[in-house]
Amino acid sequence: xxxxxxxxxxxxxxxxxxxxxxxxxxxxxxxxxxxxxxxxxxxxxxxxxxxxxxxxxxxxxxxxxxxxxxxxxxxxxxxxxxxxxxxxxxxxxxxxxxxxxxxxxxxxxxxxxxxxxxxxxxxxxxxxxxxxxxxxxxxxxxxxxxxxxxxxxxxxxxxxxxxxxxxxxxxxxxxxxxxxxxxxxxxxxxxxxxxxxxxxxxxxxxxxxxxxxxxxxxxxxxxxxxxxxxxxxxxxxxxxxxxxxxxxxxxxxxxxxxxxxxxxxxxxxxxxxxxxxxxxxxxxxxxxxxxxxxxxxxxxxxxxxxxxxxxxxxxxxxxxxxxxxxxxxxxxxxxxxxxxxxxxxxxxxxxxxxxxxxxxxxxxxxxxxxxxxxxxxxxxxxxxxxxxxxxxxxxxxxxxxxxxxxxxxxxxxxxxxxxxxxxxxxxxxxxxxxxxxxxxxxxxxxxxxxxxxxxxxxxxxxxxxxxxxxxxxxxxxxxxxxxxxxxxxxxxxxxxxxxxxxxxxxxxxxxxxxxxxxxxxxxxxxxxxxxxxxxxxxxxxxxxxxxxxxxxxxxxxxxxxxxxxxxxxxxxxxxxxxxxxxxxxxxxxxxxxxxxxxxxxxxxxxxxxxxxxxxxxxxxxxxxxxxxxxxxxxxxxxxxxxxxxxxxxx
Numbered sequence: 222x223x224x225x226x227x228x229x230x231x232x233x234x235x236x237x238x239x240x241x242x243x244x245x246x247x248x249x250x251x252x253x254x255x256x257x258x259x260x261x262x263x264x265x266x267x268x269x270x271x272x273x274x275x276x277x278x279x280x281x282x283x284x285x286x287x288x289x290x291x292x293x294x295x296x297x298x299x300x301x302x303x304x305x306x307x308x309x310x311x312x313x314x315x316x317x318x319x320x321x322x323x324x325x326x327x328x329x330x331x332x333x334x335x336x337x338x339x340x341x342x343x344x345x346x347x348x349x350x351x352x353x354x355x356x357x358x359x360x361x362x363x364x365x366x367x368x369x370x371x372x373x374x375x376x377x378x379x380x381x382x383x384x385x386x387x388x389x390x391x392x393x394x395x396x397x398x399x400x401x402x403x404x405x406x407x408x409x410x411x412x413x414x415x416x417x418x419x420x421x422x423x424x425x426x427x428x429x430x431x432x433x434x435x436x437x438x439x440x441x442x443x444x445x446x447x448x449x450x451x452x453x454x455x456x457x458x459x460x461x462x463x464x465x466x467x468x469x470x471x472x473x474x475x476x477x478x479x480x481x482x483x484x485x486x487x488x489x490x491x492x493x494x495x496x497x498x499x500x501x502x503x504x505x506x507x508x509x510x511x512x513x514x515x516x517x518x519x520x521x522x523x524x525x526x527x528x529x530x531x532x533x534x535x536x537x538x539x540x541x542x543x544x545x546x547x548x549x550x551x552x553x554x555x556x557x558x559x560x561x562x563x564x565x566x567x568x569x570x571x572x573x574x575x576x577x578x579x580x581x582x583x584x585x586x587x588x589x590x591x592x593x594x595x596x597x598x599x600x601x602x603x604x605x606x607x608x609x610x611x612x613x614x615x616x617x618x619x620x621x622x623x624x625x626x627x628x629x630x631x632x633x634x635x636x637x638x639x640x641x642x643x644x645x646x647x648x649x650x651x652x653x654x655x656x657x658x659x660x661x662x663x664x665x666x667x668x669x670x671x672x673x674x675x676x677x678x679x680x681x682x683x684x685x686x687x688x689x690x691x692x693x694x695x696x697x698x699x700x701x702x703x704x705x706x707x708x709x710x711x712x713x714x715x716x717x718x719x720x721x722x723x724x725x726x727x728x729x730x731x732x733x734x735x736x737x738x739x740x741x742x743x744x745x746x747x748x749x750x751x752x753x754x755x756x757x758x759x760x761x762x763x764x765x766x767x768x769x770x771x772x773x774x775x776x777x778x779x780x781x782x783x784x785x786x787x788x789x790x791x792x793x794x795x796x797x798x799x800x801x802x803x804x805x806x807x808x809x810x811x812x813x814x815x816x817x818x819x820x821x822x823x824x825x826x827x828x829x830x831x832x833x834x835x836x837x838x839x840x841x842x843x844x845x846x847x848x849x850x851x852x853x854x855x856x857x858x859x860x861x862x863x864x865x866x867x868x869x870x871x
Contacts, residue, residue: 222792223822228307231296233262236858245845249816250824253866254850259859260826264797268370270308270322275363288333295328298858302328355472361792369785370795404708408701438669445663456652463645470638488622491615498612505605509597516598523590526582717748726783734775734810775807793822812836817843829866837865
């Protein structure tokens with residue numbers, strides 16, 4: 222995957238339309254900018270274009286809804302409040318498959334929603350537009366995207382004593398272990414549900430004292446408020462769960478299932494059109510079309526026929542001139558000899574140009590031949606070419622429909638998700654009904670509390686009943702705990718088998734980057750906790766505290782590099798402020814070793830102090846494109862210039 226172009230329109234600090242276009246042959250793209258000039262915005266724009274609501278930048282943000290997140294990027298400078306990001310990328314360097322993702326939204330509404338359009342090879346593709354989430358997850362799963370797109374400042378935050386929870390989850394996703402955690406979580410929910418329903422059998426329910434009407438009304442009001450709050454909380458949770466299910470439904474190809482009947486109808490219509498145009502081409506072939514093959518011969522016939530026509534006219538003219546000359550000589554005998562000499566001269570010339578008649582076409586036949594050559598053959602040829610072009614497009618459309626219909630979809634899984642969606646939607650309707658009823662009930666109970674404030678003041682204490690948990694619940698709890706223990710052991714063994722490869726790759730990457738090559742002999746990863754351990758050549762563990770902040774950051778970069786290699790995906794790497802905490806030696810190592818090898822395309826977002834003139838000259842030979850972000854204090858916006866800081870083109 223290689224990014225070809227990124228267009229930002231009224232996005233964040235980028236007012237109006239700004240375009241990054243990458244045409245260089247070398248792997249490094251260098252984008253320079255001072256702090257607050259739009260470097261991180263560039264990274265977020267790429268993530269937003271690819272993943273939308275699944276972007277880890279959104280998931281890590283402070284915004285509760287995706288609409289709020291979108292609205293935060295709207296630049297209001299031109300007053301239109303219209304924003305879009307447009308990302309174009311190819312699957313490889315051959316450019317045989319070019320994809321263009323366009324997301325746009327406006328900030329003038331209370332609820333902000335986006336509209337997505339996807340193009341393949343510069344042609345709008347409805348299938349990809351409807352199923353983009355599923356498509357991009359196959360290319361680069363969102364759970365692995367932070368191995369390829371990351372912030373240098375956040376790398377520094379990751380360089381702590383233990384591997385971060387976020388990184389561990391990403392590693393589990395890479396190794397395929399996260400599904401075990403999901404299963405354990407499901408078992409935990411089952412146990413919690415049973416434990417909530419389990420009550421003791423040694424106590425009988427008691428009601429000790431009735432509280433006075435005032436306190437009863439107070440408790441009743443509190444209860445109804447709690448119920449309303451819980452209903453609202455449940456509704457919010459269900460809405461979030463419903464949104465996740467709908468995303469999964471789309472990602473698994475659910476829309477294709479619902480569209481399948483329409484696709485079959487469309488395929489039938491296209492097939493009928495193809496047959497009609499084939500018959501039209503046969504009809505074309507039975508008209509003047511074959512004469513195109515002998516067009517030159519027809520032109521020769523026309524030329525000869527026109528010569529014959531001219532000669533005929535000449536003969537007629539000569540005969541008339543002969544009659545006129547005879548009359549002239551009788552009336553003008555004094556110069557009759559000159560007329561006679563002229564007529565002899567004309568007759569002599571006409572005899573020398575004696576011609577043979579080959580075609581003897583009539584005026585009508587010659588006219589039809591001229592029309593055929595000048596108009597009909599060209600029109601027929603153009604019509605046939607138009608019919609062929611339409612037929613070719615129809616055939617391409619038929620092939621595309623066949624491809625869509627041949628997509629392998631787990632309809633059973635999709636049907637289950639669809640069923641869950643409908644169940645949730647029904648539950649949401651039921652919650653709305655209950656909420657409406659509870660609000661009315663609250664009005665009544667609040668009235669009771671206000672009127673009974675002076676009348677009732679005694680308290681009633683209530684005790685919860687306890688019941689003996691039945692045998693089925695005990696058995697479920699027993700075997701659930703056994704399954705949970707087995708899953709823990711299986712997870713450790715699975716991690717141990719797979720983690721060795723990751724640790725070995727991290728070691729190789731670190732040794733290429735680190736300067737103290739004798740300090741750490743190898744890097745190991747705990748198969749249970751996934752924490753990194755550094756071992757020297759004597760076999761002793763190296764304390765992480767002995768490493769500098771830059772070395773710790775370099776260790777995390779090595780981990781990200783190794784995980785990207787282990788994923789075996791050829792994807793671009795985007796790094797925001799990668800050198801912020803590195804010393805000159807480590808910066809040199811990163812520039813000379815990591816940047817040229819990290820990927821076929823590596824986009825570096827840097828300040829002028831991170832990559833200065835010396836480092837720029839050091840990496841110049843590997844730079845394919847370079848830009849600088851220029852900030853205007855008057856307009857409070859950023860524009861793009863070619864060149865990197867000192868090389869900026871005016």
